[in-house]
Amino acid sequence: MKQQNGDWLAIFKENDGVKHGLPAQAYTSDEFWQRECEKLFPETWVFAGFVHELAKTGDVSPINVAGRPLLLVRSPSGEIKTFHNVCRHRCLKLVDAPGNVGKLIRCPYHAWAYDLNGSLRASPYFGGNDDKVPEGFEPKENGLVPVRTAIWHDWIFVNLSGTAREFEEYAAPLVARLEGIDFEKIEPVSTIDFGEVRTNWKFLIENFIEPYHVQFVHATTTDQPLVEHYTVVDGVCMGSAIDVSEKTAAEAGCGTLAVSSRYLTLFPNFIVGRYFPDQLGVHLNIPMGPDRTHQKRVIYTTEGQTLSDDEIQALTTLWHDVHKEDHEMCERLQAGRASDVAAGGGVLSPYWEDSVRLFQEHIVAGTDLN
Numbered sequence: 001m002k003q004q005n006g007d008w009l010a011i012f013k014e015n016d017g018v019k020h021g022l023p024a025q026a027y028t029s030d031e032f033w034q035r036e037c038e039k040l041f042p043e044t045w046v047f048a049g050f051v052h053e054l055a056k057t058g059d060v061s062p063i064n065v066a067g068r069p070l071l072l073v074r075s076p077s078g079e080i081k082t083f084h085n086v087c088r089h090r091c092l093k094l095v096d097a098p099g100n101v102g103k104l105i106r107c108p109y110h111a112w113a114y115d116l117n118g119s120l121r122a123s124p125y126f127g128g129n130d131d132k133v134p135e136g137f138e139p140k141e142n143g144l145v146p147v148r149t150a151i152w153h154d155w156i157f158v159n160l161s162g163t164a165r166e167f168e169e170y171a172a173p174l175v176a177r178l179e180g181i182d183f184e185k186i187e188p189v190s191t192i193d194f195g196e197v198r199t200n201w202k203f204l205i206e207n208f209i210e211p212y213h214v215q216f217v218h219a220t221t222t223d224q225p226l227v228e229h230y231t232v233v234d235g236v237c238m239g240s241a242i243d244v245s246e247k248t249a250a251e252a253g254c255g256t257l258a259v260s261s262r263y264l265t266l267f268p269n270f271i272v273g274r275y276f277p278d279q280l281g282v283h284l285n286i287p288m289g290p291d292r293t294h295q296k297r298v299i300y301t302t303e304g305q306t307l308s309d310d311e312i313q314a315l316t317t318l319w320h321d322v323h324k325e326d327h328e329m330c331e332r333l334q335a336g337r338a339s340d341v342a343a344g345g346g347v348l349s350p351y352w353e354d355s356v357r358l359f360q361e362h363i364v365a366g367t368d369l370n
Contacts (some may be wrong), residue, residue: 009369011344012360018350020104022360024342027200027334032367033290040268040366042160045170047270047284049156050187050298053098054080058116060105061098064286065158069093070147072156075116079340080151082158083118083144089126105144118124118144153183154300155282173237174266178274185304186280190316194295194323199330201269201287204295206359207326207333208263208271208283211240212352217329221256221322231355232264238355239264240361257318267362269322275286278303291334297323 008023011206011234012030026032048063054074061072062085071085071094085094086109094107094114104113104121113122127134148159149166157167164170197204207213211229224242232239243263271283280300285293299315301307307315336342348357364370 006186008343008345009364012364018347019357021205021345021348021356022202022363023345024337024339026363027202027337028290030290033287035367035369036287036363037066037068039368040363041287044164044268044366045150045167045266046159046268047155047266048082048158049284050188050282051080051151051154051156056100058100058102059098060095062093062095062287066160066287068160070158071095071105071144073116073118080149080156081116082147082149083117083195084147086145087112088120088142088144089123090336114144118146120144130330149314153186154188154298157270162164170236171266174264174270174272177232177234177237177262177264178272181274181280181302182304184298186302187304188298188300189307189312190299190318192297192299192316192323194327195296197293197327198291199293199327199331199334200291201285201293202359202363203330203333204285204293204326205265205271206356207271207330208273209239209355209359210265210267210349210353211242212349213329217325218322220256221318221325224257224261226352229352231352232262233355233358237264237265237268238359240355257322262269267359268366278305279315295323 010024011020014020046065047063048065048070049072054061054072057074057076059074063070063072071083073081073083075081086092087094087109089107089110089112090111092107094105095101104115106113111122111124112120115121120143123139125131133139148162150157152171154169198236206245211226211231214224214229215226224244228244229240229242232241239262242260244260257275260276264274265271269285269287270283273281275281281300282298282300284296287293297319299319
């Protein structure tokens with residue numbers, strides 16, 4: 001990749017005419033993926049989980065960020081804490097599945113135990129049969145290693161390096177575009193876990209933030225004409241939006257999406273869709289490798305309304321179908337990167353894909369390839 005950087009960066013940075021996208025290697029190479037894990041993800045706020053999935057003290061959820069095993073924990077004070085999911089003894093991954101650990105997080109290998117604030121509480125027989133503490137070993141210095149965490153309503157963000165800007169400052173461009181929502185009334189009503197999608201995480205983000213594909217890919221699931229869309233390009237907030245006309249709404253088919261909407265992201269991996277007047281959808285995209293992403297969607301009501309089981313099922317079916325349409329396109333984007341034609345990155349619409357371009361510029365800057 002190093003020998004090719006100058007070539008593709010020069011093409012990517014050309015200012016004359018239509019701009020090119022990222023090259024194939026940004027979506028396929030292990031080297032680029034490792035650079036994202038070492039540089040991009042650790043230095044910023046990465047979306048990592050949902051607060052409502054950790055409802056009780058002792059609830060835990062193992063997650064993966066930038067290839068590192070982390071652990072989300074509901075502490076006795078009610079806080080959500082994040083730790084490296086690794087025992088301080090032999091560095092075993094502590095928790096393998098979501099659940100409730102009670103009062104202690106126990107290592108299954110040698111029974112070391114940590115409380116829900118990460119402090120080491122037991123290291124049996126570490127000093128021999130008499131259970132003395134070995135000379136030079138300080139239990140208080142061998143607790144779980146914490147990770148900087150920010151909670152924004154139902155959403156958990158982590159910053160591995162600990163050096164990112166304060167979350168409130170970082171997220172301000174997105175927050176400003178969600179004004180008018182009473183976040184005290186948002187309620188998760190359905191979760192769709194798609195598991196592993198065979199595509200690079202960037203394709204899922206890029207697909208979401210550009211409206212160009214909507215009337216072609218989602219012709220049977222949405223009634224949102226391209227001409228009524230516009231893009232959002234605002235620092236670390238990228239996406240698109242549509243203010244549906246009365247004519248479009250009146251002519252919409254039954255069971256399709258035909259409402260004014262906001263499709264917004266917070267770099268790198270937070271996705272939120274706002275559907276007027278009363279619905280949110282938040283995607284958790286967990287990058288797992290150059291060609292694999294775990295995706296989950298949570299559907300929220302926003303005005304405290306109560307939906308029937310049938311209404312919730314209809315919403316779940318609609319969004320499942322929309323996502324599967326997108327997954328097909330993203331997996332085919334991934335497959336297309338095996339072609340020599342993809343080395344130059346393709347071309348981007350200056351009108352409909354300026355949000356994609358800004359996202360890709362953040363990728364280049366975040367991986368320190370400028």
